[in-house]
Amino acid sequence: MAGTPAVRMLPKAVTFVTGNAKKLEEVRAILGTSVPFQSLKLDPPELQGEPEDISKEKARMAASKVNGPVLVEDTCLCFNALKGLPVFNGFANLFVLCLEILHIWMNRKWFLEKIGHEGLNNLLKAYEDKSAYAMCIFSLALGPGEEPITFVGKTPGIIVPARGPSDFGWDPVFQPDGFEQTYAEMPKSVKNQISHRGRALALVKEHFASANYTIQNDGSA
Ligand SMILES: O=c1[nH]c(=O)c2ncn([C@@H]3O[C@H](COP(=O)(O)OP(=O)(O)OP(=O)(O)O)[C@@H](O)[C@H]3O)c2[nH]1
Numbered sequence: 001m002a003g004t005p006a007v008r009m010l011p012k013a014v015t016f017v018t019g020n021a022k023k024l025e026e027v028r029a030i031l032g033t034s035v036p037f038q039s040l041k042l043d044p045p046e047l048q049g050e051p052e053d054i055s056k057e058k059a060r061m062a063a064s065k066v067n068g069p070v071l072v073e074d075t076c077l078c079f080n081a082l083k084g085l086p087v088f089n090g091f092a093n094l095f096v097l098c099l100e101i102l103h104i105w106m107n108r109k110w111f112l113e114k115i116g117h118e119g120l121n122n123l124l125k126a127y128e129d130k131s132a133y134a135m136c137i138f139s140l141a142l143g144p145g146e147e148p149i150t151f152v153g154k155t156p157g158i159i160v161p162a163r164g165p166s167d168f169g170w171d172p173v174f175q176p177d178g179f180e181q182t183y184a185e186m187p188k189s190v191k192n193q194i195s196h197r198g199r200a201l202a203l204v205k206e207h208f209a210s211a212n213y214t215i216q217n218d219g220s221a
Pocket residue numbers: 017018019020023042043044073074075076107108109110112168169170171172197
């Protein structure tokens with residue numbers, strides 16, 4: 001039957017768990033007061049696998065640590081040329097395997113530290129296709145043992161030589177479609193409106209606006 005969903009009591013406000021201060025800054029700016037949350041700086045292990053599985057597993061681990069409702073996210077920058085692979089000769093499978101491994105590594109935070117912005121551009125040197133997309137998967141687990149709900153945001157763009165401040169990851173080399181500036185060059189308010197994170201959080205906001213969550217205490221504990 002359609003109508004207002006049943007009230008779901010949450011023992012405390014949702015905790016956004018991340019070890020990344022820049023993510024937290026953006027999440028704060030995007031959510032404002034639309035979703036009441038507190039934050040916890042915890043560096044979750046860098047899991048391997050499909051982004052959605054990583055995000056869900058982060059949420060499960062965080063929910064048991066916090067013993068309450070949590071929101072986590074996993075972000076990746078995906079290069080289309082490395083997925084749309086040319087199939088050639090008997091080495092193709094080995095080539096595909098190497099690229100799969102590379103794809104997994106690329107989305108771990110130490111990869112950028114090692115390879116740098118120039119290295120990210122060099123990865124695409126052999127390809128005409130410089131297109132990429134930034135993807136963010138938020139997972140909300142309402143408590144330990146609860147199946148996480150996911151919210152995906154994607155922004156298409158291209159990889160360019162670095163431009164703009166280097167204070168957040170690969171922002172200087174990602175230029176979203178329809179813009180002449182890289183994420184790093186544009187005002188934060190513009191990035192947050194069109195970014196992978198902004199799009200995923202729009203879905204999180206919609207979810208909170210329609211779900212009937214009631215917080216038992218004010219979350220200050
Ligand atoms: O230029 C960027 N613009 C962004 O908008 C953005 N969002 C995330 N990242 C980086 O992508 C890697 C993903 O790793 P990631 O999702 O596991 O994050 P993390 O380990 O830093 O934090 P967390 O897992 O504790 O939440 C890390 O190097 C992050 O710094 C970004 N870089």
